[in-house]
Amino acid sequence: MGRTRILIADNHAFALGQWCALLEPEFEVIGTVADGLSLVEAARLLHPNVVLTDITMPGLDGLAAAERILSIEPDTRVIFVSVHADPVLVERSLQTGAAGYVLKVAAGEDLLPAVRSAVRGERFVSALPSGAAGPSHRDR
Numbered sequence: 001m002g003r004t005r006i007l008i009a010d011n012h013a014f015a016l017g018q019w020c021a022l023l024e025p026e027f028e029v030i031g032t033v034a035d036g037l038s039l040v041e042a043a044r045l046l047h048p049n050v051v052l053t054d055i056t057m058p059g060l061d062g063l064a065a066a067e068r069i070l071s072i073e074p075d076t077r078v079i080f081v082s083v084h085a086d087p088v089l090v091e092r093s094l095q096t097g098a099a100g101y102v103l104k105v106a107a108g109e110d111l112l113p114a115v116r117s118a119v120r121g122e123r124f125v126s127a128l129p130s131g132a133a134g135p136s137h138r139d140r
Contacts, residue, residue: 003028004119007048009039009065010081011057015104019052019081022111036060043069048076050118052111055082055093066096077118081107085128100124 004027010016016032023029030046033039037059043051051069055062066078079100080093090101099118102110103126110126117124 004049004115005030005046006050006052006115007039007042007046008032009034009036009042009051009053009057009062011035011054015054015081019107019111022108023115026112027115034058036062036065039065040068043073043076047073050077050079050099050115052079052081052115055080055084055089063093063096066093066098070097079114079118079124081111087128090125090128094123094125102126103128 006023006027006029008016008019008029011034020029020032030048031042033042035058039051039053040060053062053065062080069076070078077099078096079102080098081102081104083104085103093101100114100123102114106126110124114124
């Protein structure tokens with residue numbers, strides 16, 4: 001089996017560059033896009049194994065994009081990477097069928113383990129800041 005194919009969506013070029021640099025030694029980054037509508041189209045055309053997406057994006061937010069992708073490509077593993085640490089939003093994100101939720105402030109430490117977990121069929125959630133109730137750090 002070849003390397004895991006990853007599609008990345010974020011409307012900030014810096015974040016896209018950081019994620020690619022972190023992931024490319026181990027995984028195949030097959031594309032990057034800057035908005036939700038482009039993400040859905042790219043997923044339809046490229047058939048990634050894993051999609052990493054921000055939540056707040058122009059055109060179509062990451063939650064709606066993930067729901068569309070999972071309806072047409074149900075085997076795709078979606079991981080949200082977001083600045084939002086609100087437990088309600090984390091739970092809502094996981095209810096889309098996502099395989100994970102990584103806080104951007106923890107991406108350097110959590111992104112690779114999150115992708116590895118998703119590939120194994122497990123769920124990964126970054127630890128939320130103290131005082132925030134929500135899913136456990138590595139909820140299997």
